[in-house]
Amino acid sequence: MKRQIKVTSLFQMRDLKAVGKKFVHVMYPKKSSALLRDWDLWGPLVLCVSLALMLQGGSADSKEDGGPQFAEVFVIIWFGAVVITLNSKLLGGTISFFQSLCVLGYCVLPLTVAMLVCRLVLLAGSGTISFIVRLIVVMAMFGWSTLASTAFLADSQPPNRKALVVYPIFLFYFVISWMILTFTPQ
């Protein structure tokens, strides 16, 4: 009987559980295909919005020299993920478009955690020690993100082009890490 009931709302508890399960898979990347099989874009949306909101407060006196605005972070994350997906498909990857978007979006989770930690550390102070702590945390999370997404995506590439596909992912997470590290509250 349950099968005949149509989905009445856009987002249900079942979706929430699926998103939560994928978060766990990202934090402990094993060779499971849960992320790939049933992709969804809720998790990436939530992560992107929260990251952009947290990066929001870093504007300087003049808008010109400040940190990235909300729209800029949003565009960088989504446009960057689309470009990397297109790149991997053009090089002959077998993964589908939305699966790749899903993986890249979910693997932003460690960097969002890093942003949270950075903001908390910055509340304590903004001296050299806090900078070193932030640097270590951001670098560790950047490595985690890159390794997690590579673990999910590298199998679907032709073997002689793996490095060509991994490098843009590395660059993408590097840019996000740079935005997180250079965040200075007003």
Added chain:
Amino acid sequence: MSIIPTQAHYVVYIYMYIFIYVKVPVSRRAFYTAPDNPHLYRHQPPPRWGRAAGPLTARAEPEEEARRRLRLAAAPPSVARLLWSARGGGGEASSAAACWLGGRGARGPFKRAERPVRAGRRQGAGSRRRLPGRGGGRMAAADGLQFPEFADAASLLAANPDATTVSIEEPAEAPRSQRGRPQEPGREEDDELLGTDDSDKAELLAGQKKSAPFWTFEYYQTFFDVDTYQVLDRIKGSVFPVPGRNFVRLYIRSNPDLYGPFWICTTLVFAIAVSGNLSNFFIHLGKPTYHYVPEFRKVSIAATTIFAYAWLVPLALWGFLMWRNSKVMNIVSYSFLEIVCVYGYSLFVYIPTAILWIIPQKVVRWVLVMFSLCLSGSVLVMTFWPAVRDDNRRIALATVGTIVLLHALLSVGCLAYFFDAPEVDFPAPIVPAHNGTTLIKSQ
């Protein structure tokens, strides 16, 4: 009485040559313009050395017809078949490619008559149009074979000649169904066929490689047809230019890619923005009035500049070379993608240069500018000098000079805009002001 051939022998040989290889094709040319063979395509080459298909033979073998249709239905779709259909359905070059790929006699719906095994390599007027004899010979050998496994299916189809068969006249349909599927094993063979060291073959097929329609995904995939080692080789060739060797001929060799230019430009954008920000931070570090700002706007400015340089300047240069090519006949003209490739790979040396520009010493920065300009400029000069040297001397020099000047302008402009001048620290002079108070003049 000598066995050494005299001049008379040569005359006889020459006449036999002319008769066999030239005169006979001329007489057979009447075959396919004859009005009683309407199902033959006009650009199709005539059958060789065989029983010509006349009105009695064409429709009299439904089994042959059905067998041909089955081969068409059974052959897998592939890039070569897309090329074949995109070119209008004929030609031996792509049929040979299809033969390499399919191996099951996948030749497409040629409605030519049965061809026996060829005696030897075919000379004559038409041979420049096709591939060297390897594929053709093998293909002709497959003609004489029977296909017993299709026999019963052939008879089924013969019984119902109006049965639907797969048509490959729609190249837009096939790639959509192929998206997401693993790369076909035939594609590697296709790559070998299209991009190998045989320059004649490469020249013939260089223009034909990208003949999938531009609205299909496969068309754009041909621009990303590089392996990791090829990209690394090209980068190495741009950083260590060998004097006298042309980057395009040596490395690109009619397989230009868009991967290198695009990702090198993107990396350069972020390298310049990040390095500029870091360098400004270190320069102004000790000052009490300095408040660090991430300067994120500069990323978009850097992106606009570098992508405009890497794509619009090649466009202008390509247009200029085309224009000169139309005036002076023996100018080598590169394709637009090859020029984009050269420019993209020549920008690679600026990435480590931008990182090293963090060092806040003026001398170091200008030495780096000169060094990187020499390296990347020499790649460009060695590529484009052979292209314009046959032209008017002044125009050639002006072209090469403009290329180098624009390149220098890019590097100096980036240095000036993104990297603040390193401060010289000598103690600030104390200047007595007019109204008696002292002002400290700081740089």
